[in-house]
Amino acid sequence: MKLAVVGGGSTYTPELIDGFARLRDTLPISELVLIDPAAGRLELVGGLARRIFARQGHSGKIVTTSDLDAGVEGADAVLLQLRVGGQAARHQDETWPLECGCVGQETTGAGGLAKALRTVPVVLDIAERVQHASPGAWIIDFTNPVGIVTRALLQAGHKAVGLCNVAIGLQRRFAALLDVAPADVHLNHVGLNHLTWETGVRLGGPEGADLLPKLLADHGDRIADDLRLPRAVLDRLGVVPSYYLRYFYAHDEVVRELRAKPSRAAEVAEMERQLLEMYGDPALDTKPELLARRGGAFYSEAAVDLAASLLGGGGSPYQVVNTYNNGTLPYLPADxxxxxxxxxxxxxxxxxxVPGPDPLYSGLIANVTAYEELALEAALRGGRDRVFKALLAHPLIGQFEYADKLTDQLIAHNREHLAWA
Known part of the structure; x- marks a missing residue:
């Protein structure tokens, strides 16, 4: 089995490699190709990847290359984990929206739209080249904003599934609180990427007993602390929102916090500098502890599970993924x-x-879905008016004056990545 990772020079990659090594019986990889245009980073990451495989006794071959077409040729699955513009672009996404009093974040709001506009054309070009080099290969997208990028891939006819680590993180957290195996925890997970709620936590599968009320009663304070939301909010909702809902439920508080500290991109850039220095140590053959602070917890386990199932192996029977609605949520379009x-x-x-629509979250889901449709149109066709309409439709913006100013700022900060600007 051959897998390719586009963005293989990411500092995330050793987390993925560790999972591939530990779970080799679930996903028996014979060849793993790490692809990245940043040759210097790629060699550092590739060297550590080979040492991790060797330490854990994995016999698979790891290849590094900057040649995308050669790297994906003959692949059974291709994982996408790229960041167009790097941490510098992310820093911009997280700062200029704050000037209008709007959340500055890399996957939602104005910053999320900027990332989508930079990313969708690049991903679609990669997908076309994958299809040419490896007809029938699955594309697993971990590149944010996952929902918009996955929709672009599916609408273009590619075999694609989107993946996020939020759900598996909550599953692991709930399993620890309940003192059960993670595989025994089934989430009633509903929403869009980075806009989800856990409406049930079932033991053993979809028909198992719902332990969410017990979790909230016994461990509500700890769950609320993890989400940085008041315990009373969870008690009144009766569901567990993902931590991304804090951008909506506590918008003004978050804006004040973001204005008072360095951007997350600045923090991550420093972590990446340290991580790459560590990766260059020929004695290092495990993922360093610092990587846990970089983000992406349990990404490797989710990726192994998904790839194994798509390729006919032994993945879990149920997994949280991003895919076409096709009537699952009746208040959304099929696509x-x-x-x-x-x-x-x-x-x-x-x-x-999924149980019938609950206005507690279905209205917001429908609103953000409409924004995502407009965002994808802007990413595919360009133009100031399309960017403006997407921003005006976003519930975190929604005012004419803000949308107008943010449109100009988005274009100014991203001109080098927008072919139409």
């Missing part, structure tokens, strides 16, 4: 991309039924 529990196999992902 909207949602993030829910699904059965996954060689034919792709099929969402499990």
């Amino acid at each position: 909207a991309v949602i993030e829910v529990q699904a059965t996954v196999g060689p034919q792709g992902a099929t969402p499990l039924p």
Whole structure:
């Protein structure tokens, strides 16, 4: 089995490599190709990747290359984990929206739209080249904003599934609180990428007993602390929102916090500098502890599970993925991309039924879905008016004056990445 990772020079990659090594019986990789245009970073990451495989006794071959077409040729699956513009572009995404009093974040709001506009054309070009070099290969997208990028891939006819680590992180957290195995925890996970709620936490599978009320009663304070939301909010909602909902539920508080500290991009850039220095140590053959602070916890386990299922192996029967709605949430278009529990196999992902719409979250889901449709249109066709309409439709913006100013700032800060600007 051959897998390719586009963006293989990312400091995330040793987390992925560690999972591939530990879970080699689930996903038996014979060749792993790490692809990245940054040759210097790639060699540092590739060297550590080979040492991790050797330490854990994995017999697979790891190849590094800056040649995308050669790297993906013959691949069974291709993982996308790229960041167009790097941490410098992310820093901009996280700062200029604050000037209008709007959240500055890399996957939602104005910053999220900027990332989508930079990323979608690049990903679609990569996907076309994958399709030419490896017809039938699955594309697993971990590149944010995952929902918009996955929708672009699916609408272009590619075999693609989107992946995020939020759900698996909550599953692991709930399993620890309940003192059960993570595989025994089934989430009733509903929403869009980075806009989700856990409406049930079931033991053993979709039909198992719902332990969410017990979790909230016994461990509500700890869960609320993790989400940085008041315990009373969880008690009143009766569900567990993802931590990204804080941008909506506590918007003004978050803006004040973001204005008072360095951007997350600045913090990550410093971590990356330290990590790459560590990766260059020929004695290092495990992922360093610092990597846990970089983000992406459990990404490797989710990726192994998904790839194994798509390629006909032994993945879990149910997984949280990003895929076409196809009537699962009746208040959304069929071609909207949602993030829910699904059965996954060689034919792709099929969402499990979701209980009837709850206005507590269905209205916001519909609103953000409309924004994502406009965002994808702007990413595919360009133009100031399309950018403006997407920003005006976003519930974190929604005012004519803000949308107008943010449109000009977005274009000014991203001109080098926008072919139409």
